[in-house]
Structure formats: C-alpha cells, structure tokens
Amino acid sequence: MTVVAHPVDPPSAGPLIRARPAGMFRDLTSIAGRALRAVPRDISVVVPPVFIALFFFVVNIATLNKVTSSIPNFDYTSFAMATAVLLGVTGVSRAPALVLDIQSKYFDRLLLTPVRRTAILVGHMAADVAVAAVLTVPILVLGFILGVRFHGGPLGVVGFILLASLWSLAFAGFAYAIALKTGNPAAVNSTFLLFFPFLFLTTSYVPRSQLSGWLNTVAGFNPVTYLLGGLRSLEVGGGSQWAPLGQALLAVAIVGLISMALCFAAMRGRVKRG
Amino acid sequence: MRERLTVESDARPFHPQARSTVPPSSDAIRTESLVREFDGVRAVDGVDLRIPTGEIYGFLGPNGAGKSTTVHMLCTLLAPTGGRALVAGYDVGTDPGKVRLRIGVALQEAALDPKQTGTELLNLQGRLYGLTRHEVNQRVAELAELIDLGDFLDRLIGTYSGGMKRRLDLAAALIHNPEVVFLDEPTTGLDPVSRVQVWSEVRRLNVELGITIFLTTQYLEEADELAHRVGIIDHGRIVAEGTPTDLKKAVGSDVIIVRVEGDPTSACPVLEDVPGVDGVEVHGSELVVSTGSGSATISPVAVALAGTDLVVRDLTLRTPTLDDVFLELTGTHIEPADTEEDRP
Numbered sequence: 001m002t003v004v005a006h007p008v009d010p011p012s013a014g015p016l017i018r019a020r021p022a023g024m025f026r027d028l029t030s031i032a033g034r035a036l037r038a039v040p041r042d043i044s045v046v047v048p049p050v051f052i053a054l055f056f057f058v059v060n061i062a063t064l065n066k067v068t069s070s071i072p073n074f075d076y077t078s079f080a081m082a083t084a085v086l087l088g089v090t091g092v093s094r095a096p097a098l099v100l101d102i103q104s105k106y107f108d109r110l111l112l113t114p115v116r117r118t119a120i121l122v123g124h125m126a127a128d129v130a131v132a133a134v135l136t137v138p139i140l141v142l143g144f145i146l147g148v149r150f151h152g153g154p155l156g157v158v159g160f161i162l163l164a165s166l167w168s169l170a171f172a173g174f175a176y177a178i179a180l181k182t183g184n185p186a187a188v189n190s191t192f193l194l195f196f197p198f199l200f201l202t203t204s205y206v207p208r209s210q211l212s213g214w215l216n217t218v219a220g221f222n223p224v225t226y227l228l229g230g231l232r233s234l235e236v237g238g239g240s241q242w243a244p245l246g247q248a249l250l251a252v253a254i255v256g257l258i259s260m261a262l263c264f265a266a267m268r269g270r271v272k273r274g
Numbered sequence: 275m276r277e278r279l280t281v282e283s284d285a286r287p288f289h290p291q292a293r294s295t296v297p298p299s300s301d302a303i304r305t306e307s308l309v310r311e312f313d314g315v316r317a318v319d320g321v322d323l324r325i326p327t328g329e330i331y332g333f334l335g336p337n338g339a340g341k342s343t344t345v346h347m348l349c350t351l352l353a354p355t356g357g358r359a360l361v362a363g364y365d366v367g368t369d370p371g372k373v374r375l376r377i378g379v380a381l382q383e384a385a386l387d388p389k390q391t392g393t394e395l396l397n398l399q400g401r402l403y404g405l406t407r408h409e410v411n412q413r414v415a416e417l418a419e420l421i422d423l424g425d426f427l428d429r430l431i432g433t434y435s436g437g438m439k440r441r442l443d444l445a446a447a448l449i450h451n452p453e454v455v456f457l458d459e460p461t462t463g464l465d466p467v468s469r470v471q472v473w474s475e476v477r478r479l480n481v482e483l484g485i486t487i488f489l490t491t492q493y494l495e496e497a498d499e500l501a502h503r504v505g506i507i508d509h510g511r512i513v514a515e516g517t518p519t520d521l522k523k524a525v526g527s528d529v530i531i532v533r534v535e536g537d538p539t540s541a542c543p544v545l546e547d548v549p550g551v552d553g554v555e556v557h558g559s560e561l562v563v564s565t566g567s568g569s570a571t572i573s574p575v576a577v578a579l580a581g582t583d584l585v586v587r588d589l590t591l592r593t594p595t596l597d598d599v600f601l602e603l604t605g606t607h608i609e610p611a612d613t614e615e616d617r618p
Binding site for chain 2: 018019020027037
C-alpha cells in the first residue's frame with residue numbers, strides 16, 4: 001500500500017506573510033531594543049553601582065580634599081569625579097541577563113531565528129554603551145553641583161561620557177566572555193576579581209606623583225591609570241589634552257581588544273553546532 | 275538489531291497542496307543516514323526520513339532514544355556528524371540560514387523571556403524574521419485564537435501560567451508562517467482543555483495552510499490523534515514507521531493483558547498453545563497476549579491460566595494502542611511523566 005493524499009483546496013487569502021532576512025542593522029536594533037527595555041525592569045542591576053559611585057565621590061572628597069590641598073593647582077573634586085564615574089560604569093552590562101537567556105533556552109529561540117549571531121552580542125553591547133552613558137549623568141550632575149568644570153566645554157563633557165562608556169564596554173567584554181563560556185551567573189559575578197585590581201591599583205584616590213613603591217610600578221602597567229588621566233584631562237585641562245586622551249583611548253583599545261577577542265571566541269563556541 | 279518495520283496505507287488524508295514554496299513533488303523533510311555523535315557515542319545512528327509536504331509526522335521514542343537530537347539537527351541547532359538532512363528543500367548543514375527562514379520551532383520547554391511582555395516577545399520575534407510592524411500585528415491578530423491570552427498579552431511573561439507560556443511559545447514559532455513546524459512535545463504540561471486547543475490549531479495549520487508538522491510527543495494518544503504517519507526511534511535508529519492504524523495492526527488486532535502474581539514466564543508455553551494466540555510477551559508482571567480475535571480467545575486464555583500456579587490479578591481485552599506498538603518495538607512503555615531531555 002502507498003500513502004494516498006486527498007488534497008483540499010487552500011483557503012483563499014491575501015499574500016502570505018513570509019520570513020525574510022531582516023538585515024544586520026535591524027537585527028542589531030531589535031536585540032539592543034529588547035536589552036534596553038529590560039533595564040528599567042531590572043533596575044536593581046544599575047542603581048547600586050550609581051549609588052556606590054555617588055557615595056564614594058562624596059566620601060573621598062571629604063576624606064582626601066585636605067590631604068591633597070598641598071599639591072599646587074590641584075582640584076580634588078575634579079580629580080575624584082573620574083574615579084566615581086568609573087566606579088559607576090565598570091561592570092555594568094547585560095551579561096547576567098544573557099546567562100538567564102541561556103538557562104531559560106530563550107537564547108536557543110534566538111538562534112532558531114535568522115538573526116546574525118554577532119548581532120545578538122553586539123546588540124547587547126550597544127545597549128550597554130547607552131546604559132553606561134546614562135549612568136554617568138547623575139555623577140556628572142553632582143560634580144557640577146560641587147563645582148567641577150570642563151576645560152573642553154560641552155564637547156569635553158561628551159568626550160568624557162563617550163570615553164567612560166567605551167571603557168564600560170571594554171570591561172563588559174570579560175563578563176560576556178564568562179557568561180557565554182560558562183552559562184553560569186555565579187561565574188559572571190567573578191568579573192569583580194578584575195574590577196578590584198583595575199580600579200584600585202591605580203590613581204583612583206591620589207595622583208601618580210603621590211604613589212610610591214610597588215603601587216606606583218603596578219599603576220604604570222594598569223590601563224585604568226591612563227584612562228583616568230584622559231578623563232581628567234577633559235576636566236581640568238591645562239596643557240595639551242591630546243597626549244593623555246590618546247593614551248586613554250589606547251588603553252581602552254588594548255583592554256577592549258583582549259576582552260572582545262575572548263567574548264567573540266566564547267560566542268563562536270556557544271553557537272557552534274558541532 | 276531490530277528490523278525496521280515499515281507500514282504504509284491510505285489510512286488518513288494529508289494535505290500536500292500548500293502555500294508552501296517547496297516544490298510540490300519534493301519532501302518537506304528528508305534525511306539520509308543522518309548521524310550525530312557525542313564523544314564517540316551515536317545518539318542518532320543513521321536515520322532515514324522522507325516526510326512529504328503537508329504531512330503531520332509523529333516522532334516517538336523512549337527517553338534517550340535520539341528524538342530531541344534529531345529535532346535539534348533538523349532545526350539547525352546541531353550540525354550532523356554524518357549523513358545529510360534537507361528541510362524545506364535546503365541542507366541543514368550547508369544552508370542553515372535558509373532553513374531557519376522556513377521553519378518554526380517550539381522546543382520541549384517554552385523558550386521565553388520572563389522580562390518581556392507577550393506582545394514585546396512576538397514583536398521582537400517578527401522583527402527578527404524581517405516582518406514589518408503591520409505584518410506582525412496582522413499575524414498576532416491571526417494567532418489570537420491560539421494565543422488566547424487576552425489582556426495578559428501586555429503583561430510580563432514571568433506572570434504567565436505554564437499553559438499560557440506554551441501557547442505563547444507556539445505562537446512565537448508560527449509568527450512568520452513557516453513551511454515546516456517542529457513541535458517538540460507541544461502539549462507537555464498543558465491542561466486537557468489547552469491540549470485540545472493546541473491539537474485543533476495543529477490540525478488547522480496542517481489542513482488550511484498545508485504546513486508540514488514534525489511532532490515529537492510523549493502522549494501516544496496525541497500521535498494517534500494527529501499524525502498521518504508515525505516513526506518510532508530507539509537507540510538512535512528508526513525501528514518502525516507507518517500510519518498509527520497500520521502500526522497497531524502490525525502488532526496484532528487484539529491484545530489480552532494479564533497481570534499475575536508469580537513468575538509470568540512460566541505461563542508462556544501454556545498460553546502459546548492456546549488456539550488463536552499469535553504471541554505472548556512478558557513485561558514485568560504482565561503477560562501480553564496477541565491474538566487475531568480477542569473475544570474468541572479470552573476464555574481459553576483464562577482457562578489455560580487457571581491450570582497454572584499463577585494468581586491472575588487482572589485480565590483485560592483491548593484493541594492495540596500505539597503503546598503496544600511502542601512496547602513491542604522498544605521493550606518499554608513510554609513514560610509521560612518523564613520529560614527529561616534526551617540529548618547527551
């Protein structure tokens with residue numbers, strides 16, 4: 001016996017809606033849009049870093065302003081604001097949400113669509129840059145209230161926000177790499193192990209000239225030292241900004257290259273079908 | 275190794291007409307010696323499938339048999355390590371992007387984001403398939419009966435019940451009018467009303483739109499109810515394929531089930547000598563007696579058992595079900611309570 005079909009007439013209807021490749025830009029904006037919509041629903045992820053940044057900004061000024069008053073032409077409030085901003089934006093990413101996607105299999109649902117695999121990662125990162133930029137705003141506002149002024153004017157402010165956001169993205173690459181490699185939320189939290197040496201073995205609290213011994217040596221190798229230098233050059237000015245800015249961009253680029261190489265390799269491993 | 279049992283008949287019509295872009299003469303799904311190994315272990319071991327456009331194909335197997343691994347390969351999440359598979363006319367190994375545009379998949383667990391609303395999820399899903407906002411809205415309206423979420427569509431998915439999530443997951447799989455739909459245990463966890471609703475939608479998709487449906491299920495009645503043909507996979511190989519009716523016929527027209535106390539194997543020689551008995555199998559404390567005519571044979575079977583040392587606890591006569599087919603071919607009952615993934 002063989003299978004015998006008994007076809008029926010299809011219903012008359014308009015042209016059937018069919019899937020088609022959406023294009024890279026649409027893929028990116030779709031993924032980034034979803035990530036951004038989730039931020040206010042996950043507000044506990046972004047409020048604590050900003051609170052900590054504001055807290056340390058105020059406390060550090062109260063603690064160290066007098067100590068550093070002997071340094072000529074030195075404004076500690078301006079100096080401390082760059083540190084506060086990095087405290088606020090370093091480690092803020094949607095990597096933990098990506099882990100939840102992996103665990104809930106929603107990540108598989110995304111992979112079943114024709115979306116470009118890189119767009120899944122880059123879309124999340126684009127959202128991270130936007131979130132980091134927004135998180136710098138309350139810290140900048142407090143800085144302005146406390147008397148900080150930007151040598152470069154509004155352009156300096158934009159450059160400051162952009163540099164801080166790029167750093168946030170470069171650091172987030174490590175969190176994405178761990179998220180995609182392990183699919184484990186606890187492992188993603190371990191990026192804090194990187195947070196401490198990057199943020200504290202450097203010129204976070206006092207200028208390089210005040211560091212001594214091993215800390216001064218380590219700070220020389222820490223890219224955040226140059227990032228802070230670049231950020232501060234936009235505030236206090238005085239002399240050429242280009243050299244510290246160039247060093248800052250180079251430092252962010254080096255960290256970013258390493259973290260992006262790791263996270264894109266992890267992404268390839270995660271979506272590998274073999 | 276078991277022989278593959280292939281039974282074909284004209285038992286149930288299917289609908290190959292299609293508003294599909296797959297040429298009418300081609301198969302919606304075709305695999306040739308499909309293999310998937312994990313660390314040297316063959317989870318899928320040379321599966322050959324030919325599923326014509328417009329068919330509902332039920333795919334059954336015990337846990338660990340290779341069902342989900344096969345589905346994952348067919349829907350491009352896993353690459354085959356041997357053989358090839360064509361879905362909607364495209365090779366899943368070399369043209370996964372084209373396959374993805376033409377398939378819809380609802381995996382075993384509802385794959386949803388609890389932090390989005392139902393509307394947001396469907397919109398995003400539509401956008402990723404290249405649909406315009408107007409087209410997404412049109413599709414959501416068309417799927418409204420299936421989704422049946424009312425105001426919940428604008429609430430966070432995290433607040434949905436299991437049934438609501440399954441229905442939304444199915445709607446997400448259908449948002450782009452796929453030509454081939456993979457439903458991996460689509461009604462697991464659904465209440466009976468929702469299950470019937472999904473069955474009705476599956477039939478409608480197949481009959482009205484000619485969509486080919488590849489259905490894995492742990493509910494044999496579901497396969498019996500929906501599938502034009504059924505394939506049974508065991509240890510990575512297809513051990514039987516055919517219409518539910520003919521597969522059931524193949525294990526005997528009637529079955530007498532005897533639950534006993536004592537060693538049931540001792541009764542086998544006695545029962546095999548009873549006129550009309552085609553075969554006797556032992557499964558745990560059960561004797562499964564196959565016969566061409568249950569009503570005529572049940573009395574002689576009861577008399578024969580009375581002459582043994584066994585205590586008969588239960589003696590029932592019924593026509594074969596897919597579970598009997600399953601038992602005959604795999605040596606185990608399907609276990610609906612166990613939903614563990616079979617992928618290593």
